[in-house]
Amino acid sequence: MPSHESHAWLWWIPLLPLLGSAIAGALHLATLRARHGDPQASAPASLAPWIACGAMLGSFVLSVTGFLELRELEPAARHLASTAHDWISIGGLDVDLGLLLDPLSSVMTLVITGVGFLIHVYASGYMKGDKGYGKFFAYLNLFVFAMLMLVLSSSLLGVFIGWEGVGLCSFLLIGFWYEKGWPAEAAQKAFVMNRVGDACFLIGSFLLIRLFDTLDLATIAHTVGSTVSFTDEQALDMSLAALFLFGGCCGKSAQFPLFTWLPDAMAGPTPVSALIHAATMVTSGIYLVVRLNPLFAASGWVLPLIAIVGALTALIGGSTALVQRDIKKVLAYSTVSQLGYMFLALGSGAWAAALFHVVTHAFFKALLFLGAGSVIHGMHEEQDMHKMGGLRKHMPQTYITFLAGAAALSGLPLLSGFFSKDEILAHAFANGGLYYGLWAVGALTAALTAYYTWRMVALTFFGEERFDHHHVHPHESPLVMTLPLMVLAVLSILGGVLGLPPVLHVPHLLAEWLAPVTDAGNKILAQSPGEHHLSHALEWVLLGLGSAIALGFAHTGFHAHRHGTAQDEFFARKRPTLAATLGDAWTIDSRYARIIVLPLRMLSFLIAVVVDQFAIDGLVNGTGRTARDIAQHSRRAVDGSLASYALWMGAGALAICALWMWS
């Protein structure tokens, strides 16, 4: 296609952050060198945020340009591409390295660069004074590069490169404060659990190659979309491919059973939590499913499975967030829960709704994380909400913006979260059957969300000041940190306009925009039997119900906790087992340690000591020892005595005679 080479500028979208990363990294190394001679020469590193933010801004501008250019085109022709042909053509595997900007990747790119830029700006204030200042921006920019590669790549292999790249940056950034020890462990855990998902991803890609002989995403989507019927074997392979790819998504997007790394990942600096573990990286699973929506639509039983996993994850995350004391842990479990929502949407075939939630979630969850960061910053690295309280007086800007985020997260009517969450629940409800149950779980989770969000607000900003006034002097963060909060607050409030419900008789902007990508999947789903449309009345009912739940539980949560920690202590006293179970995320993580990690560790030692050293190497060394033993024994025959030598000879001669006569 001629258009393929014509948009080489697309490469600058990911390359700018890569360049920024390289420069920031070099600056950091320069600081290192300087530190040897001169103790306070960290001057080079102070340039790093400028570089990094500049790269982000440039990337964002390009993304916007791309978006505008796409809008000019006919909906069906909305794709800009640039391809380096035959990047890998080895052993029958021919992969082009290409970038593809279409409605889907455009949305993702805008979110990544836009929210990413804000977070970069915020981080330049938040991380000031850290001795790894330059390194931090190098990692952060590198992350953005990988993330952009993930969403822009036209082939699954390219996606995987980004996929693992973001995993790496996540690893590096979670373990950013490695001296402390536990961040390093959290980083390791995140990487390994992601690897479990990545292994599934790889299997999925193998199956796709087997099915389609290509890894080009558009080709795969198109082939599935335009194929009328599949053989049983192909259908099975498709289901398996979808299943394994979803397994990969479970790792990256922290779904049950691979979600336990995400709460631990909060060991990283807060901007990292906002960018990677809320707004962008963890949503790449959703991106992938939407990207391959025809495949998933045609994968039969995998779709309900995704929905079930999503709903379950949402419930686990939401209920666990109820009892957390660490403000970042609340947000982390909340993220797990919201990601579960998104997968519930995907499992219901609501591609656009899932992506809608991705976008709004990126706004409000980034906002909340950054707000929490601002709080933590102001509280001298204190994260325990039981040691906060009454902060609204001390940090008003943070407080106001945080409220906006909380309202959006809890789905208070007319805010962004309200619309996206409601759309997901409506879609789930519309699917009927099993999905009624999932809808109920979703609604329950919405209630939990409202509760824990406002509990968090209450504990942090209201009530008495529970911190030590001698050591902690809460203060508002500098403008460089609060400005991004404000922008995000505005987006969180207004983000809903992207996807207003059909009952309002206004176009669902995002769904329409994504239509070229999601049509194929929707078409396949439409062929399968089942209820797909809700009556307007029912939609109104659901909307009302959603509003009621959100308002009611927000109110309850806020008032139960606005006077301090008494409610938490009461709960822990009254229901200690439940509190412990919830606090430990249904004890899934500790079960992993017991059921999977420990036995594997034991197996590893068993192999090292018993199998390897004792059995195999014992056999090897035993051979040597046996040889030496034989040698010692054989010496006895040579006893120095003439008579016995003669005896041997005589016997030998006799034996030879006998043998030859006999043979």
Next chain:
Amino acid sequence: MNVPTAHLLYLSAGLFALGVLGFMVRRNVIVVLMCVELMLNAANLAFLAASRQHALEGKPALQGPVFAIFVITVAAAEAAVGLALIIALYRLKQSAETDAAAEMKG
């Protein structure tokens, strides 16, 4: 003189066996040496007996006696060296037993 060849061969076999067994069981080096001589002479007897048999059958039969003569000669040479060795041993160990020459082993 009508001793059958077979008998002569049996006799030689007996002598040979005697020599071999003597070699194995006797400890005195000189006796052992004599046992070797016994073996050699058993061979000589066999050679001559066989030669006679071949002559009786009209086949060429010179090799046997020739070999026997060589054997006698060589045996003499061997005895010379052997006795010298025994003397050397006796000088060192004041003994002519084979046990005196069993220092090296293993």
Next chain:
Amino acid sequence: MNAQNLLQMFDANALRALAPLIALALGLVLVLFAGVFPLGRAVRATLVVASLAASAVLHGNLLLGGETPGKVLAGTFESSSTTAMWGLVFVASTLFAWLYSVRYYEEDAPFKNEHDVLMLATAIGMMLMAGARDLIVFFIGLELLSIPLYALAAFRRDRARSVEAGLKYFLLGAFAAGFFLYGSALVYATTGSLSLDTLADPAARAALGQPMALVGVALIAASVFFKVSVFPFHLWVPDVYEGAPTPVTALMATGTKAAGFAFLMSALVLLPASTATTVALIAVITMAAGNFGALAQTDVKRMLAYSGIAHAGTLLLGVAGAIHGDPSNGAPVQASLVYMAAYVATAAGAFGLLALLERDGGPTTLESLKGLAQRRPWVASALTLFMLSLGGIPATGGFLGKYLVFSVAVRSELTGFAIVGVLLSVVALGYYLRVIIAMYMQSPEHDANVSAPRPASAATTLASIVCAALVLATGVLPGWLLELT
């Protein structure tokens, strides 16, 4: 057969065939006389070297000079390119042994003259053995080799171990000779002939299948097995090799073994094909006995004695292959020739260096070798080369020989034995490596005990260089040796 006939037998052809032996005999007589007159060492040395060189040249002439005399002296002695090559091997073996002996006895051997005479006599004996087409001639050669060696083994007659070695070798050698003679007598009794060529006739071969003849052949084989140190006739080897003066050990290890195998390869007619498996079995057991025996040793000389047993086993596997029938004509003979040629250079060099090291202070044990690479880097590197060659590592002559012999075994469908054989040579590396480890990778525990190295004599240096060069040359560019054989 009258005198006339006897004289006729000594025609020009016979003279040419026997010339290498006559050259040695002349040298022998002259050296003997040189001892009577107060002539210097140099004269005697010149005589020894000259006669060996003359013999070598004459052998070379036979090897390269077109047609060989073939069977002479009424068919009792053969002079072919093969025997000529064996002859060169014998000369080399004797020469190396002699070169290493030049300074060996400095203090305690007043009869160096006789020593040299005896050495030359053994060489003649070897050549007779290799060329013998008649059991009588072989016997004479055998005794001409053995009797001087008995004396040589006990040459340091004031040392108990040397005398013990001589006595053991003598008594058991005579015992084995008895076997040979009685076996010959039985063969003669059954077939009426002692000539190997006559025995190859169909009628004789049928007669050889009779039990009595088989016993005879077995006894002959046993005695040859004794000479080449094959299980279970090998037990004398460690004791005798250890006790004998080291240059003599070198001669025994190389020359005697070569002569024995030369005879075995030319006397294959005696062995019916059915014996091949037995022989191969014996070969493998011999390898095992040698290798495992060596593994337990700490005295390097004794270790090399056992290693020699193992090598005899390897060669015997080639013999077994030859008995079984190698589809490639002449390959077994070539294999054993190449193997022995490489082995002569290797083992002579190794024993020779041990002779050199002994002069630094007593028997060469693994302990005394520690740190040798620092004290005597050249000796250590040469000894390393010889050890690797003994182990059959490529780029050394030992590999070529091993390869050829195992080729024979594989070609004659004795692959199973070959596999066991190669695995046993892994055991062999186990102890060869120990020598290298001691020299290169360990340092002496008591520095005081290590005396300063004494300089090597020119003869020793020359012999070692030639041995090492031969080992490398046959290893890297084996073409010439394969052409010659």
Next chain:
Amino acid sequence: MELVLLTFLPLLGALAVLCTPRAAEGLQRGIALATTLAVAVLGVKLFLGYDVPGGDGAATPYSFSLPWFQLPWRDGTPTQVHFSLAMDGISLLMVTLTAVLMPIVILSTWGHVEKRVKEFMVWMLVMQTGMLGTFLAVDLVLFYFFWEVSLIPLYFLVGIWGGEQRLYATVKFFLYTLAGSLLMMVAIIAILFDRGTSDLGELIAQLGQTPLEQQLWYFAAFALAFGIKVPLLPFHTWLPDAHTQAPTSGSVVLAGVLLKMGTYGLLRFCIQMLPDAAVAAAPWMMALGAIGILYGALLAWAQTDLKRLIACSSVSHLGYVVLGLFALTPAGLSGGMLQMVNHGISTGLLFLLVGMLYERRHSRALDAFGGVATVMPLFALFWVFTVLSSAGLPGLNGFVGEYLILLGSFQSSPLWSVIGLTGVIFGAVYLLMATRKMLFGACTNPENQRLTDLNAREIVLMLPLVVLAVWLGVRPNDFMGKVEPDLAEVGRRVAVARQSTAALEPVTPLTEGVAAR
């Protein structure tokens, strides 16, 4: 002629070093470095000048042949053994790797070889000749010759300059590998007897026609020799010992090149020369490879000695190679080939880094470290980079190879592929565990606080490998393009073999066939 020069240049260098006085250590190091650099330049030149031969299988661009000697065959007809070297894409890659790695290795000895420098350099250079010869020989006898010759130098390198248990390790290494190669010698003898030629090209053309059973015997002998060298489970136990005890440079060469001789042999002889046997044995070999991946990874996980850990990781990584090669699919073969190079680079770097740490701290125990990243940030940077390359992170060298291997094996046997995939997970586990324990956490041990960061020499010597790691990761085609035609040829032969044996017996019982291809 270039090939002869390339092969014997190191030997000439060794002779030159031999001629220097023992005390002139600077000169000896200089000669060794200059020689290896010259070889490296020559190697790179050959690499760049190598043109992919046309599809008609025309003569390779570089070759050299001279009659060497004659061996008896049948009825007086001799077999002519040639001293013939030739280079195709497969050997090209291995030779270039060897040539490039050696100067780095020599340069790394500045830090840890202080005694008996002369001998060390001689052995290193002799080893290089042996390795290059092994990769270039296209005559069976010549191959065996070089194969065993390259064994000896490492024996000395470990035995003289190694650690506490060096004698045990070196003897074990030597005897173990020797046992395997001697059986290979018997197979070579049998093949020569069978075919009357030792020329690899002719044998490749002819041996496909021998009966399967016979091929399988040959295969078994060759595979054992190569399997021990690779090392393939369960013949691997010599490797951790040898690696742990070897000096840094020895470990680098061992991991970087010597082990590759095993995998190269598997590809060249077991697969290319004996395709039918390879097809028949493939399920078993794949099983060994896949289990080796998992086993090696679990083994590495349990190690407390850093160097031993990396050695065990080699077992795992080479399991990938075997899994890929014996998938016998184009992707598997190419992946296996690529992984050979990758492992040389990544594991070479790892050993270099461990060596640098050891030179400073004189300890390799993981427990002895902690927080090293604080005092040695550059070291930490290189280490993490290398770990990621070893763990197969996309964008670095390890990934493409692993992906192709797993893809290739998935195509012929999903089960083993999936088992191999667990290595992707466990690879991250043990490498990151080691990284965390060594680099991260608080630096409390005063001995660690005194550590100095990498110096210029150390950085310079690692840079080429770092560049290669990135290059191979980003543009693998630049390297694999030269190999592809030859691997495709191997793949074609295997495909033919697969068809011909498919009727006889189930080739890969675990696969349901490659659909839609």
